Structures are given as structure tokens and as C-alpha cells.
Amino acid sequence: MQTKSYLTLSDAEFLLDTAHQYAIEHNFNVSIAVVDDTGNLLAMKRMDGASPMTANLCLEKAKCSAMSRRPSKLFEDLIKGGQMGFLTMDSFAGMLEGGEPIMFEEHLVGAMGVSGVKSFQDAEIAQQAIEKFLAQIK
Template identity: 50%
Template sequence: MRTKPVLTDEDVKAMATAAEAHAKEHNWNVTIAIVDDGGHLLHLHRLEGAGASTAEMATGKARTAVLGRRETKVYEDTIKQGRTAFLSAPMTAMLEGGVPIFVGTDIVGAVGVSGVKSDQDAQIAKAGIAALGIENV
């Protein structure tokens, strides 16, 4: 049996704080979701002014990223390239803004953001993950 790293409460708080700071620095009203390696919600914060639907989208992006073990941008790009049948895949959010968190080859969770342009959502998610001080592959 091997040991696997997991996100701690401190990790989640650090990522949430960094992601929120990045969003506020740009005056972006978003929702930030952080999930564990099973896609279970650890943190959800809808910043003032973020639309109600962003809570579901951010959570969906985080779950899709962790369960698919890749950024949700991959799915968005696949669909944009004409593979519209991919929309029927059992994922919940096929838009950029969900970023998985890896420690080495182990996936430990993901951050999902919704509320601004999808590339900006991803930028916020990555700013949160950067707070862990790890090289996220």
C-alpha cells in the first residue's frame, strides 16, 4: 500500500485566499470552488456581484477537472474543434476554468472558477493553486 498526499484545511484556505485576492485585484466577480480528489466540495465562495449560476458552474468545472485529471480547457477546445458529440460526455462543465491539482503524479483536488471570461476563470484558479508552492503539472 502507498501513501497519497491530500489537501489540508490550511491548503484550502491558502488557495481560496490567493484566488479571491487575484479576482478582487482585477475587479472580477466570480465564484471559486475547491474540491478534493473525489470531486467533493471543500470550499465554495461566491464573491459579491457574482451571478447565482456561477456557483454551479464553478463546482462543475472543479469536479470535471479532478475526475478527468486535466484542465477543463481541453474539453472546451475539443468541442470548438468540431467534436460536438463530446457534449454528451458525462462531465458537468466543458468550459475553461477548472484546473486539477497534482502533487507529483497524484491528483489531490481541483479549483473551479466561474464568472468572467473562461481564460480569466482559469487564471484565477491557477493563482489559487500557486499559493501551495508546488509545481502543478
């Protein structure tokens, strides 16, 4: 039997707070979601001024990243390249850049999704928070 690492609520709050602080420093109004390795919500934050639709988008991005174990940008690139077949609006929503997997010791422990600014900026916010999180646990 193997031991499994997982995100705690405290971990999710650290990730949210770190991403929130980064967004404030860059004058971004975003929604941020942290999910576990199965794509289920652990914690979420919608900043004042963030569009209501970003709340669902950040969660879908995080879920897509957790379930695929890859950044959601991979799917956005496939869609842009015409390599994805028919998609519903729900399935498409999570396939935009801004979802990032959280890997610890080569295992997925969760994912983070951000929505509210340009897609590459959403991803940047998540990447910065994940990088700081992983640095503080090592």
C-alpha cells in the same frame, strides 16, 4: 501500500483566499470552488456581485478537472472542434475553461474551478492560486 497526499480544509481555504485576493486585485466578481481528488466539494466562495449561476458553474468546472485530471479547457477545445458527441447541459457546464487540477508530486490531490469572468480569466485565477499554494508547501 502507498501514502496518499490530500487537501485539508486549511489547504482549500488557502486556495480560496488566494484566488479571492487575485480576483479583487483585478476587479473580478467570481465564484470559486475547491474539490478533492474525487471531485467532492471541500470549500466554495461566491463573491459579492458574482452571478448566482457562477456558483454551480465553478463547482462543475472543478469536478470535471478532478475527474479527468486535466484542465477543463481541454474539453472546451474538443467541443469547439466538433469532437464531442451529444452533451446534456449539466455535462457541458463543467467542460468550459476555468477548471484546473491540483497536482502534488505527480499525483492529483484536488482541483479548483472558477466562474464569473471570461473563461481564460477564470483559468488564470485558478492557476495563480494553485501556483502560490504549491510554492508555499515545497
